Amino acid sequence: MKKVYYILLLSLTLFNCDKTVKQDHTSTTETFYYPTVANFQNDTLLKKVELDSLDNFEELLNIADEIVCDTKSPLIYFENKDAIFKFLIDKDCSIAFNIADYKERNIIFIQGDSIIINDKMSKPFDSIEKVLNNHILNKGKNPKYSTSIEKAIIFYHQDSLFKSIDIKEQLLKISNAFNGIRNTNGDSIPLKIKLQEYGYIYIEEPPIPIK
Template sequence: MQWPVGKHLMKNLNYILILFLILSSCSKLDKKKPLYELYSQDFKKLRVDNEIRIVDLDSVSNFSELRKKMGQLTCEGRLPGLRFKSNDTIYHLTGYADCPTSAEISCYFRRNLLFVRNDSLVIKFGKNKKKEPIGYLKTELNEIMSKTYTFQRNENKLKPALIHFYVDDKYPISTTKRALKEIVKQFTKINTENSSDYFKYNILFEGYDISNIPPPPPSSTPN
């Protein structure tokens, strides 16, 4: 007469065990993984020197709003430091934007030029203008590193890259994040495998699509 009761008790114990396992699994899922932080070459140094002011990309809705904030900091004599989160990584980098009230014209010589529009890399110009997905950046950087004239004279370092960056306002800020993420990742990989200043880069946040103006052909002569 006791068997039915024992069988019922065993069923209850099984249910309790299953419920415990489910709750335990949920508890493990709720635990957040620690975020990895990735820094561009000059971010840490400039932050220590108190030369930068942080702009969180999640605080803006599009590229124009971001560039406006960066330009205001430039007018104040500060360098914009950019921060954003993507998946399990927080990215930290620096960028440049002209002060809208300044008549100064920035000049950049002896640079390896790159052009990013939205989340694409512009690699040809004029009638043959061609764009590749931003993931093509790795291939383009390898191409640059394979040419002798892209290096600094008598040094095992490349001329710094200047990245002209522009995003149409019809795209959300996530498009800007996606492009910046790929830039930071690829240059970090190159400089980790070589030396920290092997291939420096700057990102110039433009107010218009400069890729519509073809750049001069690269010089085949040394500096």
Template sequence: MKKLLLIIIAINLLYCKGKAFDENQKVKYYPSEKYFESNGVVEIDLYNPNINFKKIYRRVNELHVNDSTPYFEITHDDTLRRIMPLRNDWGHGSSYNILGISKDSIWKENGYPITELYKLLKKHYENCGKNPQYSISAEKAWVEVELDTNATGSDLEKALLNLTNIFDKLNRTHADTLELKVGLSYFSQIPPPPPPPKDAENINIGI
């Protein structure tokens, strides 16, 4: 019985990885703290092993439809990040206002590796309508995280952590006046074609 209890405690500790809150931790809000003033904010647990990215995406939309506001929590080093995924129906949705990213790529122009994210975020937020392929203003700038439907909460956590770290670096050059508006989308899974019939090799096609 004691051994079973220890196993349960160990599982709970693993499940709650990154969830503990320290009063001395810094807390950062994305887009900004004012978005979290609503009473209807609901956390979506990225550490739940039973949900994939597609389920997370659907849960986000479900909460928005029901007038609730979803958010994620990510703890890294001494900082707790609270990130609110927004729906792409706030007037930001024109393609030029969206900078699409995946775990390894950036979807702008002919595409860029994710290692170029700082340069592309800077161009996106500071464009001010100069380049028609980028946001018309910093206020309209939007970043959309696109992952495979079978990606995990951990995959999303890594993508968001990388994004917020790089955004924070850019934001410091703007006296922390920028807001990071994040949306989600996913790649549709296309099933592989069926295998050829077993007797296909025995079929002779005449010309």
């Protein structure tokens, strides 16, 4: 009788192990990394920020500032039913005096539902796919867009009460548009995003003096 019980117990154990393995292998969740997966190798310098736990842009800005002032990098994390998204976001520390010099043409500025290009043009946010293609893949050809893939960057600013769910929606659209670029041009292309404390200020060019 002991042999019968032992065989029965062993059979049940093997059956349960096989079931667990099948469940693990059926997982289809994909993870997207930005700028690139290579930026996530030293995870001791990263600090996770779950976007769904925040209320608005002001809260995101404050938390990101604390992280960068502590010489770490904010990792904005969220997920949906299809995938996990991890964005390493840049930001200047508010108590430091580091000045980064960017050429205007290397920046597109996202604010509200607008994309500002090269300090001159404004496009609706729904045109993000076309704008990203022009901006990132320009390679210095069009003077309105970036000088190179490596220098192309997005500056991102919203009103302080802009909800985190709306930030998430915009980041998803940016991700979808950018993934199309990666699918045709390779995974090594980076997506760089930098949070901005202050909004874009339109400066009108003075009229040409009449002689």
